[in-house]
Amino acid sequence: MFTIRLAFGLRLILATLLFSSLAQAGPISTGHVSDRGQRAYPRRTLGGVSVIDTPIVRAAETFARQHGQDFVYKHIMRSWLFGTLIIQHNETLRATVDPEVHAVAAILHDLGWDQTDGSPMVSPERRFEVDGAIAARDFIRSHSHGKRWEERRVQLVWDAIALHTQDSIALFKEVDVQVVQKGVVMDFEGPKFGVTEDEYAAVAREFPRDDLQHGVNETITWLCTTKPKSTYDTWMQPWGEHFVPNYTAVGSRVFDRLLS
Numbered sequence: 001m002f003t004i005r006l007a008f009g010l011r012l013i014l015a016t017l018l019f020s021s022l023a024q025a026g027p028i029s030t031g032h033v034s035d036r037g038q039r040a041y042p043r044r045t046l047g048g049v050s051v052i053d054t055p056i057v058r059a060a061e062t063f064a065r066q067h068g069q070d071f072v073y074k075h076i077m078r079s080w081l082f083g084t085l086i087i088q089h090n091e092t093l094r095a096t097v098d099p100e101v102h103a104v105a106a107i108l109h110d111l112g113w114d115q116t117d118g119s120p121m122v123s124p125e126r127r128f129e130v131d132g133a134i135a136a137r138d139f140i141r142s143h144s145h146g147k148r149w150e151e152r153r154v155q156l157v158w159d160a161i162a163l164h165t166q167d168s169i170a171l172f173k174e175v176d177v178q179v180v181q182k183g184v185v186m187d188f189e190g191p192k193f194g195v196t197e198d199e200y201a202a203v204a205r206e207f208p209r210d211d212l213q214h215g216v217n218e219t220i221t222w223l224c225t226t227k228p229k230s231t232y233d234t235w236m237q238p239w240g241e242h243f244v245p246n247y248t249a250v251g252s253r254v255f256d257r258l259l260s
C-alpha cells in the first residue's frame with residue numbers, strides 16, 4: 001500500500017515537473033521557422049495564427065497596451081495577425097519579410113494615438129504617424145534585449161509606421177513596409193491578399209472589432225481638434241471639416257498658392 005502511494009506521489013511530482021517545464025517551454029514548443037536571415041525564432045499561436053515570439057515582440061505588445069486604449073490594442077494586434085497571415089499565404093513574402101521587424105512595426109504603429117494627458121509620444125505639431133514612428137524607434141533602442149538592432153531594421157520599422165496610412169507610397173517600399181500597411185488596411189476592409197474568411201473570423205474572435213469604428217472616429221476627431229495643422233491636407237481632413245468648428249481656417253495648402 002505504502003509503495004503504491006509513494007509511486008503515485010512520485011508520478012504526480014514527475015507529472016507536475018514535466019507539466020511546468022512544458023508550460024515554460026509552451027511558447028517555443030510549437031516549432032521554428034527561418035527568416036531571410038536564416039535565424040530561427042520561437043513561436044506561439046494567437047487567434048489561430050502562428051506568430052513570432054521573441055522578447056522584444058512581447059515587450060512591444062505590453063508597451064502598446066500600456067499606451068493605447070483597448071480598441072487600439074485590439075486593432076494593432078489584429079493588424080499584426082492579418083499581416084502575418086498575408087505573409088504565410090505568399091511564398092515570396094515568407095522568404096523575404098523580416099518577421100520581427102513586421103511584428104514590432106505592426107504592434108507599435110499607433111503609438112501616436114496615445115490620448116493619455118501629457119503623453120511624451122504625442123507631439124503638438126507632427127502627424128500621428130510620425131509621432132508613432134519616432135516612439136517606436138526610441139522603444140527599439142531602449143529595449144534591445146542584449147542584442148542591438150541593425151540600423152537598417154530600425155529604419156524599416158520607422159518607415160512602415162510613418163507610411164502605414166499612405167498606400168500610394170508604402171506599397172512601393174520594402175516588402176516589410178508593404179505588409180504592415182496591408183495588415184492595417186485589412187482590419188478595415190475585410191479579408192484579402194489570400195487570407196480566408198475563416199482565418200479573418202478567428203482573429204476577430206480573439207480580438208473583437210466591435211469598437212473599431214467608434215474608436216477610430218473619435219481618435220481622428222481628437223487629432224483634428226488638438227493639432228489641426230498635422231491633419232489638414234491629409235486623409236484626416238474630412239473629419240476636421242465635418243466635426244471641428246473653424247477647422248478650414250487652419251489650412252494653408254502649400255500648392256494652393258500655385259493656383260491663385
Ligand SMILES: *[C@@H]1O[C@H](CO)[C@@H](O)[C@H](O)[C@H]1NC(C)=O
Binds near residue numbers: 092
Ligand atoms: C506575393 O507577394 C509579392 C510581393 O508583394 C507579390 O508581388 C506577389 O504578387 C504575391 N503573390 C501572390 C500570389 O499574391
Ligand SMILES: *[C@@H]1O[C@H](CO)[C@@H](O)[C@H](O)[C@H]1NC(C)=O
Binds near residue numbers: 214217218221
Ligand atoms: C464620429 O465622431 C463625431 C464627433 O464626435 C460624431 O459626431 C459622429 O456621430 C461620429 N460618427 C460615428 C460613425 O461614430
Ligand SMILES: *[C@@H]1O[C@H](CO)[C@@H](O)[C@H](O)[C@H]1NC(C)=O
Binds near residue numbers: 245246
Ligand atoms: C469660429 O470663427 C468665428 C469667426 O472668426 C468666431 O466668431 C467663432 O467664435 C469661432 N468658433 C469657434 C468654436 O472657435
